Amino acid sequence: MNIIKASSPNFDARTLEISLLILHYTGMENGEVALSRMTDADAKVSAHYMVETDGRVFQLVDENKRAWHAGVSEWAGETNINSNSIGIEIVNGGHNVPLPNGDLPSYPDVQINAVIALSKDIMTRHSIGPFSVLGHSDIAPARKIDPGEHFPWAGLAAAGIGHWPQHITDDTRIVFERGDRDRGVSAVQSGLAHIGYGARVSGVMDEETVKIIEAVQRRYRPTRIDGVVDMQTMDIVKGLVEVKTSSFI
Template structure:
């Protein structure tokens, strides 16, 4: 794994927390060069520790011990200053902002292979647990969609990066609850989502916040069907993931 040190971003400051999380993003821009320029622009006030191009090239923009400005407002497992607690990897991909003719642009194998190698090296240096390897949409479900439902989370988990569980091969997609419903079952899935790490209150009502969190959950752990609703399959998936937690 070769890391380019030629480009440095001025957009960082000192950490206030130890490193315990790894956050993956897509750039959501038309080109990698445009993303690189923005991440290094002092006027933009955004950055990341690493930028991974489609061909697998990696640029380190901020030193790991510094607080890069990649996460913004969010919350994961009770931590609100995600920038202080995390290392951020930006992945060159147009995502929902720049889809191609077939939909969301794919992540090339060369790129994913380098993301796996980079992530493994980071996990080897810090005490980052599987449940703290997350996407931007997980920590900010009302604001963000990246790295998107086309990101291969299951492949990373197979390589030892992130939380995954074996799910039913023939999922039961019966809808249990929709927006506005109030039920003990809603409270059960809200509790499970909170245990996984999402910032969600256990109210028993399927409110707007629950809808956003369900969408983020499905993007990460059920990317083939993003209904934003609570169905039996999602209930089972949340339960399977919770059982993997300490």
């Protein structure tokens, strides 16, 4: 794999073993602007890699160093995600730079193929399982929505990166929505925490839980992101819990 060096001063020392791969979109006008920001010492942001829309891969930070891409985030009880992850920024304007008609800009195949090749290489070298490949929105659901509902997670899962729910129900009847208080909400929250999400078991569909449900939907059911626990969302959460329980991936 041809990798272009573009050194960033924005890194420090890792204090944890690498166990996660985090995918982002840049959310800026183009790759050039994103690269200049991530290599600017004043910006204090970076990632290990950036993948351009034409498939070119830039390396900004050595994998053994701690790049600054995650911000305030949490997964499986760990909050120092910069220290235990590798971050890939994928050039895409996302929600910040939509197309003139309002649609989200699609990720070209050549770019996604490069993301797949790079991710597989990283996963192999660091023994990162498919369940440990996450979106920024998974680790910071209250703040972040990248790489977005237009990111082809299903295609990545078909290539062995990430998980994609199979055989889920079409039933979208509402089970729990914002403000509901129920023992069942606690069960959903513990399920989310078991998957790895930074969910607290409060028994209430509070704002934090709604945001996590949105993150689950953004990734696993991109056609409808409403923060409501309907039958289908419930099915997706249950499926994720089962996969997580039945394997060590």
